[in-house]
Amino acid sequence: MVRPRIVIVGAGFGGLSAAHGLAGANADVTVIDRRNYHLFQPLLYQVATAGLSPAQIASPIRAILRRAGNVRVVLGKATGIDRKKRTVVLEEGDIPYDYLVLATGARHSYFGHDEWQAAAPGLKKIDDATAIRRRILTAFERAESATSWDERRRRLTFVVIGGGPTGVEMAGAIAELASAALRQDFRNIDPRDVRVVLIEAGLRLLPAFPPLLSAAAQRSLEALEVNVRLGVPVSHCDADGVVVGNCRIRSDTVIWAAGVAASAAGQWLAVECDRVGRVRVGPDLTVPGHPEIFCIGDTAHVPAADGMPLPGLAPVAKQQGAYVARSLRARLAGTSAPKPFRYRSWGTMATIGRRAAVADLGWVKLDGTLAWLLWGAIHVSFLIGFRNRLVVILDWLWSYVTFQSGARLITGPGSH
């Protein structure tokens, strides 16, 4: 008997979780990703702010899945799906499937202003993070040799657009980098000239959190002298800075953390998507009319009990990946399908800086040191591979004790 072929596109949290759930199943599983590593995105902002090195938050996909003998890994860029022939179209050649799991994640959205991208890069990939790190560190170097107060002020102004978890974490990390780690290294920079501005169009930070924690996060950021501006959208971005309401903020370094859109998987399928491009899947996470195609993670629009779509969080993607694996195993075995997917939330959290974080665990809301320790413990425990865990803990301890950050390198294009 021919073994069914299961193809998983994307080795993020959702895709890997599905692959793990299918290890040893009676099927040939292929995982396709355009990168050779799985990225632990929740800590990517620490690479962008020179706290961690890329290799500490990325693991080769092949190494992660080494022991799964029925799983093979293909490095390739998917560019479409042929639903009739049941193949995934890669630049490197097509790959046929009997069952397909789409876990292709999300990308930035500039709300129709793609021309802002050059001035305000976003943070999704490792190369994004090293590019933002280069910008931040170069801004300090240029400020050190600036010849006027105006120039120095512009170079030392850092604007973060978007008050969700990524924006809050970036703003806090830049403020700490500026005040603690970099200040003592420069002779001409007055710490009072450094300005970090966090812009959120909504009326509070972290809109997905309870208002109490939004307020706590804002207080923590303001204690780090971050200038938080709420209720005003950005109306323009260019190489000179941003315009917020009627006010231009001149800045060398603008970071986009405002909008995400789903990857192109919905377009490949040509099925019904929501406003940000996520595929509206059924309660079993399959595409309507295509019981052989599953969408999970940021690729899928799954309504929660309150009618809102589930948020784009790692635990959601992981639980969906595990669900799809169970569902496929049931089909292979000919047993009854599992009950409709239901997300079980253990809570959400965001960190601001040294001993400052917020956590909403449902039954309890935390902020301050306790939330910060919990945040650290949970993020380290989810890092893949014992080695990365150990090295990240050591790095964090070292930074905490010395106020120094670990990876302050300007590398890549344009760095000579």
Added chain:
Amino acid sequence: MVRPRIVIVGAGFGGLSAAHGLAGANADVTVIDRRNYHLFQPLLYQVATAGLSPAQIASPIRAILRRAGNVRVVLGKATGIDRKKRTVVLEEGDIPYDYLVLATGARHSYFGHDEWQAAAPGLKKIDDATAIRRRILTAFERAESATSWDERRRRLTFVVIGGGPTGVEMAGAIAELASAALRQDFRNIDPRDVRVVLIEAGLRLLPAFPPLLSAAAQRSLEALEVNVRLGVPVSHCDADGVVVGNCRIRSDTVIWAAGVAASAAGQWLAVECDRVGRVRVGPDLTVPGHPEIFCIGDTAHVPAADGMPLPGLAPVAKQQGAYVARSLRARLAGTSAPKPFRYRSWGTMATIGRRAAVADLGWVKLDGTLAWLLWGAIHVSFLIGFRNRLVVILDWLWSYVTFQSGARLITGPGSH
């Protein structure tokens, strides 16, 4: 009284050593480098072969010199020297000097064949190392999905040109990466298809070492199944591979470790240089006719007792930097100049792989495990910053025990 201005161009081993020696001196010292970090070049090949992360072998120059209150650091690219006005010409503006120390290092030389550079990149900068890492790891990925034996063979052939320490270390590290770390991650790659070729135009490897150790290095490499080819120069390089003698070796991955030339400092000065562009300095390391200009490290041609120029090694540059600092302090104090510079060698060493290295300490020659342990201890002890030392030791221990290497990421341009 106006304090004299000392300008040091280059923050490699030589420049940093001079800056350290001048910390607290009665002079204003400026260190200029086009990068914001000091690179520990002897371990750069381990970044290229996915063993270490860039941040583990690079430290921000500002952090290294933080406590030297009379030393300032300028990030900038020197493009010339105006000997009359006594200024260093930077893209960012000129910097005046009373005393000048040129420590601008070396770059690759393709012996007049600069067109080979694209096909056979060299290893001097961090971006070189991550680019070579990308090539090597991508070659394995492509071999995994190769459709013919010919294609797979070409993708799994790695050619290293040059049998000096860098070439020997690269060849050994690639062979180990292929046999131990990567083999178990791929389903279609037969280890017997992997071929590492090391090409040296001379009649033995490591020509600067005693013949006994050259032979030991060759034996160790051959035990790792490296194909060592001596006595034949490369006559051509292109995207398809290399031509050695009459023989074409088809390969996706060619690495240049054959020739170095001095940086442009000699041209800036328009003084007498040797064949590879090093400035012929006097016994006090100053440029003839210019007692205010010193050249050190790879920028200087300094004859040893045997008439040969001193080799381009870190200890040579460091001792010269310290000598220049002593010499300048004597001039500032009006005391007598130190005796002519004399290099004091503690030995040279190169590593091949797990428990395989060679070391020539003058009074004793070592190879095997003992040389390997010594190599590791010395390289770690010279790494700057306790944090990097600890992290590198942990990484090495981890790799040794698990046969896994730590930083197997394909990043940068062209990696999607």
